[in-house]
Amino acid sequence: MDINIGNYLVQSLSTTEVKAKLDTFVVGSTTYHAIFQGKSIPVAYQSLTKILQIYRTSVLTPHDFNAPLYTVNCRQPTEYDADTLAEIVYNEINRYFGTYSGDKMYTQCSIGQSIPEDDNRWNTPVEVRIFSKR
């Protein structure tokens, strides 16, 4: 099991269609799209409103095979846009076969209901189960 398997989601969700819905920020001279992995977002970027936040929500077991559950929080200023971004994420990686560092990967998605988190801040979580041979 790879504790950093969530990096696969960052990789497979870094598509043109997803990035078109996200804010950007600059570090040094490089521009990044607002895809964060982890339960907390760095303070400097907490004011961004169009982001993907990815983290693991299930335990990892001692078994030979793990299919961990991740949440992809799709945050947008409106409920409609949050749902739209969630649908884009779903269409990108639901029942999707990919590769990560040469290993075969497979993901399944469920879209949760949208949550109003603050003024002009909606979150539609997409639950992703990652099957991998790692």
Next chain:
Amino acid sequence: MPRQTNEKKMMFPDGFRLEISTDGTVGTAWEDVGVLAGGATVTFNWDEFYLDGGNYEGLVDKAINPTIALAPSAVWNFDATVIKNLFPGMFAIDSANSPTTGNDVTYAGDSNQVTLTRSKIRLTHYTVDASGGAETDADIDWQFTLHNAKIDAGGSFNFKGVNEDGLDEVTVSFTGKCDPADSHKLFTFFQA
């Protein structure tokens, strides 16, 4: 971590397309059965017997009459043509005008006997979205083909009541045996 093995050619649970041939055991024309309630179970069966080789060591272990039982989960695609093709030889289909325009699925015989038709059946898994016809053979990562299958005795239609969960279902199962007309092929399990 003391991993006990590094062999891990696992298959992920992504379903499959179930198809039955509509040209007997030729296998050039196929009916896509459509969405199922779940998966399918393939069971291999054979009989054993022992051959006495006379003065040659001990008895020789032999197997005879291999068969394969294919039990797909319930079929949710309540399409008249699919239903007819799922019961090869047993059911027929005709266009109907009564009670309104549609199709009649009926018993194919005209007496109390009917000749069943043998078919090929295959389960195919594509690694891409195969619903729109853009998939190719290059997208197949596994395929299980049963070469000479016949419907088992009996099937069912399950019409749900309003106080039940789930969809109306068709259940059917098949048994395949060696095809003497095709080099006694029994099954083929392809893996990319």
